[in-house]
Amino acid sequence: MESIKITELVKKYDKVTAVDGINLTIEEGEIFGLLGPNGAGKTTTLMMLSTLLKPTSGTAIVNGFNVVTHPDEVRASIGMVFQDPSSDTLLTGYENLKLHALMYNLPWKSIDKKIDSVLELVDLQKRKFDVVKKYSGGMRRRLEIARGLLHEPKIFFLDEPTLGLDPQTRQHIWEYIRALAKKIRMTIIVTTHYMEEAEKLCSRIGIVDHGKIVALDSPAYLIRSTGGDIVNIKGKNLNLKEIEKLPFVKGIKNVEGKYLISVENAGKNLQHLLGLAGDVEFVEVRSPDLNDVFLFYTGREMREAGEEVSFMQDAMRTS
Amino acid sequence: MDIRKTLKGLYALWFREFRVFTREKSRVFSSVALPLFWYFIFGSGVGSMTTNVADYQHFIFPGFLAMTIIFTGLFAGAYIVWDKKIDFLKEVLITPLSRTTVFFGKAMGSMTDALIQSYFLLLVGVLFLGVPFTASSIILSMVMLFVFATGLISLGLIIGSFMTSPEGYGLISSFVIYPIFLLSGALYPLDNLPGWMQILTRLDPATYAVDGLRAVILGKSTMAYLPNLMIVLGFDVAMMFVGTWAFKRMKL
Structure with missing residues (x-):
């Protein structure tokens, strides 16, 4: 019921x-x-x-x-x-x-x-x-x-x-x-x-x-729905269009200058991805948690999204 | 509507108000001490301009009985604003009790405060201040104070239900408290006032409470006790009507 x-x-x-x-x-x-x-x-x-x-x-x-x-x-x-x-x-x-x-x-x-x-x-x-x-x-x-x-x-x-x-x-x-x-x-x-x-x-x-x-x-x-592992990548002139076409890439999100790429079996596929990516400055691979889920569905970090609002509330209170 | 459920709810709300009242010693003290300050300082000061100080003090005594009611009534409103602020009101409004029950429960709680204070002051008047009293004048005074408190507390709750901040309530309520008190004839006779002020005093419900009290305590008044009582009762009915409406539309 x-x-x-x-x-x-x-x-x-x-x-x-x-x-x-x-x-x-x-x-x-x-x-x-x-x-x-x-x-x-x-x-x-x-x-x-x-x-x-x-x-x-x-x-x-x-x-x-x-x-x-x-x-x-x-x-x-x-x-x-x-x-x-x-x-x-x-x-x-x-x-x-x-x-x-x-x-x-x-x-x-x-x-x-x-x-x-x-x-x-x-x-x-x-x-x-x-x-x-x-x-x-x-x-x-x-x-x-x-x-x-x-x-x-x-x-x-x-x-x-x-x-x-x-x-x-x-x-x-x-x-x-x-x-x-x-x-x-x-x-x-x-x-x-x-x-x-x-x-x-x-x-x-x-x-x-x-x-x-x-x-x-x-x-x-929800965690699985992000597609697999999370590859957090930062760099100049990244070749995102090519990366998106890779069969093991499930999605790309741009979060404040960094890219979060959900990748099936990152252990195996990471090298291929990086080879294609271009001028990479920073890479991190991790298993997704609900934070990433939130990020993937909203394009924002949970913490920042919250701060945005509390800042607005403060501003409203003082005005 | 289930009567037992309602009664239990009323008891609960009353119990809470009363328990809080007894735990806030400063509130009990100030509500009794304040009218006595006025009585002695203002009464002696202004009384010294008249031929007989005691006469003037006796004249204003009914006004100070009404004053305790006016101040507690408006405090009842402050209390509901406070309940909003500390979120206790949410806890009450989320129960299955109807808003009407909440209104009357709150009113009963503040009634108890107001009556304890004003009856105590009445007792002080009888025992120590030499105000002339008879058994029947004491009882009729108690009835009048009860009826007056009902209306004033409802008024306080109405104003409180519309306000959200204690500061705002403080500001608004002083625009209500002082006119009600000062226009009631608590401090001066109403017979020789200019016309415009006569009209204002007649719009003030406290005028009739004070006049009714004077009728039984001093035997001197503009109107007799009973018509005064009826007018205050009419005020009560109107205030309870508006009060239950105001509580139904109250938002958090």
Whole structure:
């Protein structure tokens, strides 16, 4: 059964089109990753799926309910961990969870038991009665993951659950999510711009750029779709036209003065390629990862694409 | 609509507001201390120009009861802007609770703050300030404060629902707080004002709250208690109507 079905989803602000016609179906029980730089439209998409934003056009069906016509039913089916911390720092962990349980109409008698079980899941029992102000960033995120799970949602959204956390904590958070997916049967949709994390965790990945899904498959397939090995090459007057014609060359991308060439079996074919290339200054051969996938589908590095946007946001804020 | 679900939601939202209120000691302190400062400093200062300082202080006492309500009401609005900023509002809006429930839950939370403060001040007036009180005037004052708080807190929430930055809210709300307070006749009698100002004071809901309080506490007022109460109730209904609408259209 499908958990989520998105058809031609669009969100436009005054001048900017944040989400530009997304089509996507996510099956029940999947761990689905939305991958893309900051400002690609991932968060906007999640906000529409969780009914906090109204789509400009298109439809989104979540757990069988249309987000525009049946928002209350949609909200009852989902749990969400927001990108920015959203717990009340003046309340204790326990109080934050209790508040959540009441708002979701959980039976009074079950509340304390459920709170204990989710706290155990994220390893926070000892801090149960501490005010959230005293929590570290990672603990707070864990509390919010616990909170999102408290009402046992069918679909769990995690928006950049590891953003702004140190590498060790990040790894812990992912371990929690993975353990969770094993324990509880639910659909998990996670957005991230950390490639390695998405690669390890997700059963399928949608690469989002400029509000569009530019590639969609399992991480392994996405990596394979780049064609083989990556030859990163730099030089003067490279004979690209001849290289492109070679039978083992699957594609060429120009990235800031360098060329990324996807090559079948580079170990064997590299010499032939270089012989043809001309005045080569720099060569690197590697197995592709999701970074290369992103590069191949968008022609940009993920990191730079993100910085472009945050620079624009800064400029907008100061003006 | 499921009644139990709604009640539980209201309780949850109220519980949160109340718990936060009790943990922010400075807020509790300032909301009670501020009107008392005014009462003593302003009351004694201006009162010294009149023949009887105590008379003037008693005259403005109802105004300061209303003042605590006005300030807490507008604080309720600041709080929702703050909730937007710390993203707590997202957590509330993503629950299955309806926006109407969220509005009333928030309002109930701030009502509790406003009533604790104004009733405390009332008690101070009865016990220490020598304001003449009877059992019935205390009860009628409490009713009036309750009714007035409902409208003012709704107004605060309405303004808050439209604003996104706490700074912007601070600016806008002072354009609302001060006219409401200063035009209410809290500090001076309204009988001999120039015509244009009379009109403005009559547009101010606080005028009727203050006048109604004066009717029961001092026995001297422009209108009787009941018509004043009715007008403030009318204001409440209008504000709750607009408030639920404003919450439905509120964006993050």
